[in-house]
Amino acid sequence: MNSRVAAQDPNKPLHQALAEFRRQLRKFLLASENAAFEAGLQPQQHQLLLAVAGAPAGRSPSIAYAADTLGLKHNSAVELVDRCEGEGLLERAEDSEDRRRVCLRITPRGRKLLDRLSHVHLLELNSQGPQLIESLENVLRNQHRQRKRTGRKQLG
Amino acid sequence: MNSRVAAQDPNKPLHQALAEFRRQLRKFLLASENAAFEAGLQPQQHQLLLAVAGAPAGRSPSIAYAADTLGLKHNSAVELVDRCEGEGLLERAEDSEDRRRVCLRITPRGRKLLDRLSHVHLLELNSQGPQLIESLENVLRNQHRQRKRTGRKQLG
DNA sequence: GCACACTATATCGTGTCACGATATACTTTG
DNA sequence: CAAAGTATATCGTGACACGATATAGTGTGC
Numbered sequence: 001m002n003s004r005v006a007a008q009d010p011n012k013p014l015h016q017a018l019a020e021f022r023r024q025l026r027k028f029l030l031a032s033e034n035a036a037f038e039a040g041l042q043p044q045q046h047q048l049l050l051a052v053a054g055a056p057a058g059r060s061p062s063i064a065y066a067a068d069t070l071g072l073k074h075n076s077a078v079e080l081v082d083r084c085e086g087e088g089l090l091e092r093a094e095d096s097e098d099r100r101r102v103c104l105r106i107t108p109r110g111r112k113l114l115d116r117l118s119h120v121h122l123l124e125l126n127s128q129g130p131q132l133i134e135s136l137e138n139v140l141r142n143q144h145r146q147r148k149r150t151g152r153k154q155l156g
Numbered sequence: 157m158n159s160r161v162a163a164q165d166p167n168k169p170l171h172q173a174l175a176e177f178r179r180q181l182r183k184f185l186l187a188s189e190n191a192a193f194e195a196g197l198q199p200q201q202h203q204l205l206l207a208v209a210g211a212p213a214g215r216s217p218s219i220a221y222a223a224d225t226l227g228l229k230h231n232s233a234v235e236l237v238d239r240c241e242g243e244g245l246l247e248r249a250e251d252s253e254d255r256r257r258v259c260l261r262i263t264p265r266g267r268k269l270l271d272r273l274s275h276v277h278l279l280e281l282n283s284q285g286p287q288l289i290e291s292l293e294n295v296l297r298n299q300h301r302q303r304k305r306t307g308r309k310q311l312g
Numbered sequence: 313g314c315a316c317a318c319t320a321t322a323t324c325g326t327g328t329c330a331c332g333a334t335a336t337a338c339t340t341t342g
Numbered sequence: 343c344a345a346a347g348t349a350t351a352t353c354g355t356g357a358c359a360c361g362a363t364a365t366a367g368t369g370t371g372c
Contacts, residue, residue, distance in 0.1 A: 009267075012209070014274050019210025019225075021281075022203065025181070026227050044329080047178065053168070054175025063350060069175075071182050076330045078351055083329095100338040100349040111165075118170050125177075125295055133289050139281055200358085219321060232359045234322055239358095256320040256367045 017142050021135040028128060035120045039113050044070070045084050049114045052090060052104045060095055061104045089113070173298050177291040184284060191276045195269050200226070201240050205270045208246060208260045216251055217260045245269070 009015075036046040051069040055061040067077035081104065084090050089110035095101035106114065165171075192202040207225040211217040223233035237260065240246050245266035251257035262270065 009209070011271050011274060014278065015206060015210040015270070016212070017210075018274055018277055019206050022206065023225060025185075030227050042328090050171060050175050050178060053165070054171040054173075056172075064348090069179060071186050073331060074350070075332080075352080079329075082351090095349095098339075098349080102350065114171070115167050118167060118174055121174055122170065122295065122299055125292065126299055129292050129296060133292065136281065136285050136289065139278065140285055143278055143282055198357090220319090229360060230321070231323080231361080235358075238322090251320095254320080254368075258321065 014139075014142050017135070017139040021132075021139050024128070024132045024135045028124065028132060031124050031128075032121060035117055035124070039117055041087075041089070041113060041117075042083070044080055045087070045089060046114070046117055048080055048084055048104075049089060049106060049110050050118070052106055053111070053114055060097075060101070062095065062101045063104070064101075066104065084110070170295075170298050173291070173295040177288075177295050180284070180288045180291045184280065184288060187280050187284075188277060191273055191280070195273055197243075197245070197269060197273075198239070200236055201243070201245060202270070202273055204236055204240055204260075205245060205262060205266050206274070208262055209267070209270055216253075216257070218251065218257045219260070220257075222260065240266070 032046075033043040036043045039046070041049075047070055048066055051066055052061040055065065055069075059065065063074060063077050063081060066072070066081065067074050070077065070080075072080065081090070081092070081102075085092060088107055090104050090106045093103045093105050095103040188202075189199040192199045195202070197205075203226055204222055207222055208217045211221065211225075215221065219230060219233050219237060222228070222237065223230050226233065226236075228236070237246070237248070237258075241248060244263055246260050246262045249259045249261045251259040
């Protein structure tokens with residue numbers, strides 16, 4: 001065995017596929033961050049605006065909602081909102097139903113920036129989305145090959 | 157005009173679609189980070205291992221390669237390698253062709269952890285990959301609707 | 313074979329941000 | 343209204359990415 005140079009690591013194809021997928025992911029995320037920077041926002045600020053603007057119809061976008069959506073702890077969300085509010089991107093408003101809650105509302109300025117950013121993202125995804133999908137599908141194709149070696153150890 | 161409660165923001169469908177896509181993305185990224193933590197690694201350490209293990213055949217994985225792949229500056233990559241090396245996940249080796257370069261090599265321990273993580277990621281993507289793709293395609297569908305309002309301002 | 317520009321890696325001080333622990337404000341329940 | 347539960351806020355800490363800078367190796371012209 002040990003055909004030629006290869007056969008070094010039977011998991012290599014999987015690692016390569018996953019690495020390529022992450023590469024595509026990062027490419028998009030980097031483009032997104034750059035777009036945010038160019039608009040004068042921190043990436044996280046953009047994400048918060050998007051989360052608030054994209055909140056499902058019936059749901060009032062609170063701090064807790066933001067934390068959940070962005071995968072942050074409550075306190076981190078509070079701080080992020082502080083920063084956004086400080087730059088006039090959004091504002092805290094009273095929640096009519098529960099006065100413990102804060103209802104986040106995007107300012108005209110924030111909305112304008114977000115609209116522009118969303119447009120940029122649409123274009124970006126339109127152009128590199130297919131590659132992203134392909135790299136993901138390529139990972140999944142790997143799974144089939146995996147099955148026949150489930151349980152085996154790599155040769156030590 | 158102003159039909160019912162809606163019509164508040166003509167960009168809302170786009171924002172919602174993008175927000176949902178980011179939500180899917182974060183779901184995967186969070187799952188990935190958790191998997192890394194459970195293996196005792198920082199997410200970035202996992203990414204570095206994956207990048208090194210998934211390097212294209214001919215390419216020797218240097219610091220610069222790592223920085224480029226992970227979207228980091230050189231110095232940040234150096235620090236990340238320091239941390240990984242400190243935990244015995246990989247080691248610096250001499251590059252035979254260019255002695256300025258460092259050739260990153262995964263240790264047996266690092267490889268074992270990475271193999272396990274890649275397997276977990278494969279399962280994860282197999283189960284939530286389709287949703288990710290769908291949310292992305294849903295964003296792209298939005299683009300068609302966009303065309304007919306290009307250039308118009310939202311009603312003030 | 314040495315001065316030069318160029319590239320790769322390393323070090324250090326700084327700033328941002330997420331976090332845990334904790335505090336405060338409001339709601340609900342009894 | 344007391345107690346328990348939930349939402350938001352504050353503060354100190356730590357991880358990490360960065361810019362600026364330093365060091366080491368490579369290639370070129372002469």
